[in-house]
Amino acid sequence: MKSFIVLVVVCCAIGLSESLSKEQRKEMFYKVANECATKEGGSSADVDEIAAHKPASTKxxxxxxxxxxxxVGIMKNNQVDVESTANVAAMAFDGDAAKVSAARDLATACASVTDADRCEAAFKIMACGRDSAKGRGISFADL
Known part of the structure; x- marks a missing residue:
């Protein structure tokens, strides 16, 4: 079972453009992730953790x-944006109704998760997503 971050990574990488190859989507993900790392004071190790589907080990x-x-619009005001997540999933999964529904279900399950600190909110949302996916028997390898 992979973590909720898989959904974010896939949505970020794929959702940006339907017509890109897998390699181009991966490059785009790393571009966004590295820009965020620079902006947020993160490191290449932080980006590597994301790519490896590992929980964050640092602030x-x-x-x-x-x-x-x-x-990518998955989080607004330190909470999951369910509709935006579903829209990104629809692009990421090329309209596959079952996968979009699974993404919406996970986002809905975590919609009330928040924290005053946006970084902690993201961490809590990911933990919720992992737990919710596991509880529903969802394997991100199948998404």
Whole structure:
């Protein structure tokens, strides 16, 4: 079972453009992630954790995730934006109704998760997503 961040990574990388190759989407993800790392005081190790689907181990890593969430519209005002997440998922999964529904369900399950600190909010949202996915038997390898 992969973590909720897989959804964010996929949405960020794929959702930016439907017509890009897998390699181009990966490059775009790293561009956004590295820009966020620079902006948030994160490191290349923080970006590597995201790519490896690992939870953040530093404050910088949490903030990089918050930046990515905000950049793709998944998080607004330190909370999951359910509709925006569903829209990004629709692009990321080329309209696959089952996958979009799963993304919406996970976003809805975590919609009340927040924190005054946006970095902690992103961390808590990801933990919620992981727990919610696991509780629903969702494997991101199948998404």
């Amino acid at each position: 910088g890593g949490k903030c990089v995730r918050a930046c990515i969430f905000e950049a």
